[in-house]
Each structure stands twice: as C-alpha cells, then as structure tokens.
Amino acid sequence: MLCLVSSTIGCKTIVASNNRTWAPDQAKLPISEINGDKITIHNVRNCRYATADDYVVQYYDKEIRLSDVQTVDFIVVPFKDTPSIAHTMLSFGMKDGDYLVSSVEIRKETHEEYSAWKGFFNQYELMYVIGDERDIINLSSNYYKSDVYLYHTIAQPEQAQELLLDIVKRANQLAARPEFYNTLTNNCTTNIVSHVNKISPRSIPYDMRILLPGYSDEYAYSLGLLDNRIPFEQLHRESKINELAERYRDDADFSQLIRR
8 A cells, every 4th residue: 555655646746748759650749720610630640550560650731621520430449358448539520531530549658558557657648649540440450450349429510520629629738738648537538528528518427338448339329329220239240340441451442441
C-alpha cells in the first residue's frame, strides 16, 4: 500500500508534455483550422505497413466541408488476450464515399509499449489520431491480427457533423494543452462517451460496459445507438470485417468494400 501511495504522489509531480521523442507514427498531432463549414485538418495519418513494426510514415492535409459528413460508424477492436477490454474508434463517412477515423490513443515514446497498469500512473500522454481507414483499420485487422467490428450507428448527418466538429476541437486542445491518458478515466471509450453526451446530453449513462469496452458494442445496441432491427448476436457476427479487410487491404476502394 505504501508503494502505491508513493507512486500516486510521484505521478502528480509529472507534467504532461508534447515535447518528447515520439514513435514515428505518433510524432505529429492532428491540428485543424475551422472556418465556418470548412475544416482543414493537418497531419491526417496515412501509413503503409509491411508489418506492424515496419511501416512508411505518411501524413497529408485534408480539407472537408462539415456539411459533407453524413455518417458515423463505431469500431470495436477487442484485445486478443482480454476480450472484455477493447480499443474503440469512430469513422466518419463523407458524401464522396471517403472516410476519416478518429482514434484516441496513448502517445508512445520511441521506447514505449502499452501497459494498462502504467496507464494508471501518468506514464502516457493522450492523443487523437485522425487517419485513413486503410491505415488504422488495416493496422488492427491485418497486422495486429485483431478482430475488428464495424457498426453503423443511427446518427443523423447533423449529429455526425457536430460530433466530428467536437472531436477536431478536442484534438486542437490537446495540441495546445497536453493531458495524460488514464486507463479508467481518460481513454478511447470515455472520450467517445464524452463527445456523444456533449452533443446529446445523457445519451450514454454511466455503465460498467464503459469500463469494459469489449462490451461497449452490446451497450450501444441496448441504448438504440446501433441498428437494432436484428438481434445483437447476428449484428455482432455480421459486423466483423476481418475477411473483407484482408481481401481488399490494398484496394483504393477499401472503405466501400469492407462495408459490402
């Protein structure tokens, strides 16, 4: 107990920073210029992978019209060794068929790997990765070999637009004022919940399935946030996209084909 108290006190003296030697794929933060309906997102990630650890880092700037955002998909990637824990993401669909993924992650330094235990003790900064599906989904499904579930949400275009706007504003805040990741209170899923509840108050009440995001898809289904015209077990089965992601990993129409 004394060791835990000492560790906690020590953590409070650490200051979050954006100036460290970051892993190459997390070296740049997304920063957006917002001008009415037009948003220019700098540092959209578009890495290409030979293996999970061997990749070419690519970024580009993307200009979008907020009014072109039409849909939001909820992506759940359970941990292979602990499926009750998962990484969760959102993907935004545009009128032209393009998609942008928002993934809330630890910002790793070059020597670091993720540890849930370390995540309690201010060991990682928090970052938003905004990137292509051919980068972020491919990495999870084809290189980490994790199961990937992609669910269409019931969000209307106006809600999708509000949600993306809130996300890019939050990413800008982190670029100006870095924060620490926390395994329980400031992670991928809690940030998604915060965004949704900000645009639609109390849409997602507190529930243990937020702390155990491997069940977050089932929770979203129970709240009516996903298509519930079919039983959840069927939806869960049909939403797994690994086979399609493997088949079309190098296809220019990757995003459309994994939704077939």
